[in-house]
Structure formats: structure tokens, C-alpha cells
Amino acid sequence: MSDDPVAGETEGSGATEPAGNAPTQQDFIKARKRRNVMIALSLVAFMVLIFSITAIRLTQNLAARQDAVMEQDANAPAGEEAGYDE
Amino acid sequence: METRSDIALTELVSSRPAEWRDYLSLMKPRVMTLVVFTAFAGYIAAPDSLHPVMAAIAILALAMGAGAAGALNMAYDADIDRRMRRTRLRPVPLGKVRQEDAYGFGIVTAAISIVLMTLAANLFAAALLAFSIFFYAVIYTMILKRRTPQNIVIGGAAGAFPPMIGWVIATGSVSMDAVILFAIIFLWTPPHSWALALYKAGDYADAGVPMMPVAKGAKRTRLEILIYSLILTPFALAPVLTGLGGVLYGLAAFLGGAVFIILAWRIFDSRAGEAGSAEEGALYAVRAGDKAARDLFAYSIGYLATLFAALIAEHAMGAYIATPLGGVL
Numbered sequence: 001m002s003d004d005p006v007a008g009e010t011e012g013s014g015a016t017e018p019a020g021n022a023p024t025q026q027d028f029i030k031a032r033k034r035r036n037v038m039i040a041l042s043l044v045a046f047m048v049l050i051f052s053i054t055a056i057r058l059t060q061n062l063a064a065r066q067d068a069v070m071e072q073d074a075n076a077p078a079g080e081e082a083g084y085d086e
Numbered sequence: 087m088e089t090r091s092d093i094a095l096t097e098l099v100s101s102r103p104a105e106w107r108d109y110l111s112l113m114k115p116r117v118m119t120l121v122v123f124t125a126f127a128g129y130i131a132a133p134d135s136l137h138p139v140m141a142a143i144a145i146l147a148l149a150m151g152a153g154a155a156g157a158l159n160m161a162y163d164a165d166i167d168r169r170m171r172r173t174r175l176r177p178v179p180l181g182k183v184r185q186e187d188a189y190g191f192g193i194v195t196a197a198i199s200i201v202l203m204t205l206a207a208n209l210f211a212a213a214l215l216a217f218s219i220f221f222y223a224v225i226y227t228m229i230l231k232r233r234t235p236q237n238i239v240i241g242g243a244a245g246a247f248p249p250m251i252g253w254v255i256a257t258g259s260v261s262m263d264a265v266i267l268f269a270i271i272f273l274w275t276p277p278h279s280w281a282l283a284l285y286k287a288g289d290y291a292d293a294g295v296p297m298m299p300v301a302k303g304a305k306r307t308r309l310e311i312l313i314y315s316l317i318l319t320p321f322a323l324a325p326v327l328t329g330l331g332g333v334l335y336g337l338a339a340f341l342g343g344a345v346f347i348i349l350a351w352r353i354f355d356s357r358a359g360e361a362g363s364a365e366e367g368a369l370y371a372v373r374a375g376d377k378a379a380r381d382l383f384a385y386s387i388g389y390l391a392t393l394f395a396a397l398i399a400e401h402a403m404g405a406y407i408a409t410p411l412g413g414v415l
Contacts, residue, residue: 023102031103038106046198049143053205056137 108177112160112188113153113195120391121152121248127394128252128267130401131330135256136207143206144255148248150199151215155244157192158223161185163231166293172286192223207255214254218247232294235301238283242275243268249394263330273318274390277311277350281383284308284359285376304359311382315350319343322393331397338396342389349382 125148129141136144160167160178164185167173177183183191196219204212226241234240249267254260280298283290284307287299298307322339325331331339358379 028103031105035104035106035109038109049146049202050205052139053143053202056139057205060137 104182108182112157114156118149118152122149124394125248125252127397128249129256131397132253132256140206147199147202151219154192154196155219155222157188159227161188162227169293170289208258211254214251218244235296235298238279239276242272246271266324270322277314278386280307280311281379284379287359299359308354312350312354315347319346332400334400335396338392342392346389349385352378
């Protein structure tokens with residue numbers, strides 16, 4: 001018994017030969033392959049989106065932190081430097 | 087009534103294996119286009135903005151959310167879609183996509199859209215998106231649609247959320263202007279949907295959906311269309327009072343609203359929706375008596391698109407011209 005659900009649908013039915021406009025087993029396999037390709041592309045697109053969001057958030061947060069440190073330095077009394085607690 | 091060619095077409099199409107395009111059509115691409123358009127208008131009209139890439143991802147998430155709601159709607163409504171001429175070639179009634187697959191697709195897409203919205207914009211926008219999907223798929227589709235002729239009035243809120251979400255994407259909060267944009271679409275939905283329902287009443291009656299013309303009759307529907315039009319068109323001028331819209335928007339709302347009222351009056355004064363329908367003709371063919379309804383249905387789409395296009399043009403091009411009334415409220 002095949003593990004292929006598509007093959008399973010037609011097993012024993014003899015439906016592998018085209019009959020008029022009826023779709024063949026090959027048509028179902030091709031359609032499934034096209035669907036799988038679209039799922040793969042969607043997953044890649046999702047990863048790209050998440051990566052883009054992460055990169056932009058990191059850039060924005062680093063810039064904001066740099067601005068905050070510079071502002072703190074500018075407001076600090078002479079001779080003192082702002083920094084992070086160690 | 088199905089013609090022989092309709093049956094042949096249905097049999098031919100349903101015998102084909104499901105393609106990715108069938109899943110795309112589950113998402114109601116034309117509705118998604120309108121959602122993106124109105125959401126972009128809400129975003130660009132807002133006083134703040136996001137990084138352009140983040141904004142694009144947020145709008146994409148909103149489109150996906152709308153698509154997910156559409157897929158859930160098609161999954162649940164497969165039985166009545168099968169009985170309606172306008173909807174019987176959808177993937178689920180045709181048997182190309184199984185009902186459970188449509189549910190699964192809708193739920194997964196909704197989850198992804200909400201996650202993306204949270205990451206790209208903010209939690210408030212994501213919560214509004216989640217609520218709008220729930221509102222459309224559960225409140226409207228599963229509860230209201232088959233129970234009350236007011237289905238489209240209350241359910242119209244789901245379609246009114248996008249510009250408000252667009253605003254929240256940019257600002258992280260809701261303001262009076264965002265509520266006004268919501269209300270414009272909310273008030274626009276009943277005359278728009280009932281105009282269609284008037285000349286497709288037979289379709290809805292066959293499916294047992296109590297749209298206004300089916301439940302209350304054509305005369306009452308024509309009156310309600312006129313009443314909603316008389317409320318909508320002056321209200322559409324509200325953005326001019328708050329300063330959200332400028333001269334261009336004001337002109338579009340005023341002139342467009344005048345035409346809207348004229349067409350609504352023509353429906354009121356006609357016999358649109360009376361006895362019989364155009365079921366034998368082409369999909370959107372209408373009898374002479376229903377022409378007024380068809381005209382308003384078609385025009386209402388252009389009217390809404392023009393209002394939001396005017397907002398986008400004013401804010402995007404920086405050609406915003408304050409009116410003497412600007413910022414009164």
C-alpha cells in the first residue's frame with residue numbers, strides 16, 4: 001500500500017489513464033507539487049519578513065540607546081562620564 | 087436556476103485538483119485590495135509614521151488578516167454559497183478545497199497575520215486586527231448573517247476597521263479622526279450591500295439568508311437605502327471639520343455625496359427589487375427595474391475609493407490645504 005495519499009485515492013480504480021477531460025493521477029501530483037512549492041515560498045517569505053523586522057528593530061533600538069547615552073553625557077557635570085553600571 | 091452550461095462548468099472545474107490559486111481565492115483578493123487601500127489611507131493620514139518597511143509589513147499583515155477572515159467565511163458558508171449563483175463557483179462549494187482545509191488555512195493565516203502585526207507595528211494594532219477577524223468570522227458570519235436583516239449593518243463594522251487599524255499602526259492609539267474614518271465605512275456599508283441585495287434578492291432567498299429585501303421587502307429596503315445615504319453623505323464631510331481632510335477631500339465628499347443621494351433617490355423612486363430577478367442572465371445582469379440599484383452599487387464603490395484616494399493624495403503629496411473650517415472640532 002502506498003503512503004502517497006494521492007496514489008491511494010486512485011489505487012485499484014484504474015484511474016491512471018485520461019478519460020476525456022477527467023484529471024489524471026499525474027494532474028493531482030503536479031497540483032500538489034505546485035501547492036508545496038507555494039508553501040515553501042511562503043515560509044521563506046515569512047522568514048525574510050521576521051529577519052527584516054528584527055534587523056530594523058535592532059538598528060532603531062541601537063540608535064535610540066546611542067542617542068540616550070550621548071544626551072546623558074551632554075547633561076553630565078564636567079569631569080563625569082555617563083555609562084552603564086558594571 | 088442552473089443552466090446546462092453552468093452545470094457543465096461546475097462539473098469540469100470541480101473535477102480539477104486544488105491549485106494554490108484556489109487558496110488565494112479563498113482570501114477574497116478583491117476585498118483584500120479594498121482593505122489595503124483604506125488601511126493605507128488611515129496610515130498615511132495619521133500624524134505619526136513607522137519605518138517604511140515596517141509599515142509595509144504591517145499593511146501586509148492586515149491584508150493577510152482580512153484574507154484569513156474571508157477564508158473562514160467561505161468555509162462556514164459553503165452550504166449557502168452552493169445555493170447562490172454569485173458564490174457557487176467558490177473553491178469550497180465546488181469541492182476543490184475541503185471545508186476543514188479552508189478552516190485550517192484561515193486559522194493559520196490569521197495567527198501569522200496577528201504575529202506579524204505585533205512585531206511590525208504594536209500590540210494595540212494586533213489586538214484590533216484579531217478582533218476584526220473574530221468579528222467578521224464569528225459575529226457576522228456565524229451569528230448575524232443567517233439570523234437578522236440587520237446582519238450587514240452590524241457586521242459592516244468588520245469592514246470598517248481597516249482605516250482605524252492603519253491609523254493605530256502609525257500612532258499606537260485611536261483618535262477622533264480614526265473613529266470618523268471607521269464611521270464613514272460603517273455608514274457606507276448598508277446602502278452599498280442592500281443595493282446589491284435588491285437585484286440579487288432571489289439568490290439570497292434561495293439560500294435562506296434574511297437580507298433586508300428578503301426579510302422586509304424591496305420597498306422598505308429602498309427607504310432604508312435612502313435614509314442611510316442621507317446620513318452617510320453629510321457625515322463624510324466630517325474630516326473637513328476636524329482638519330483631517332482638505333479642499334480636495336471636501337470637494338470629493340460634497341460632489342460625490344450629491345451624486346450618491348441622487349442615485350439613492352432614484353432607487354427609492356423605482357421598483358428595484360420587486361418580484362422576480364435576473365437569475366437567468368449573466369452574473370451581474372439586471373432587469374430594467376433594478377438598474378437603479380445596480381447603478382448605486384457600482385457607484386458606491388467608486389465613491390468610497392474616491393474619498394480615500396483624496397485623503398491619500400492630500401497627505402502623501404504634502405499638498406494638504408487647510409480649509410477655513412480645518413480643526414474646528
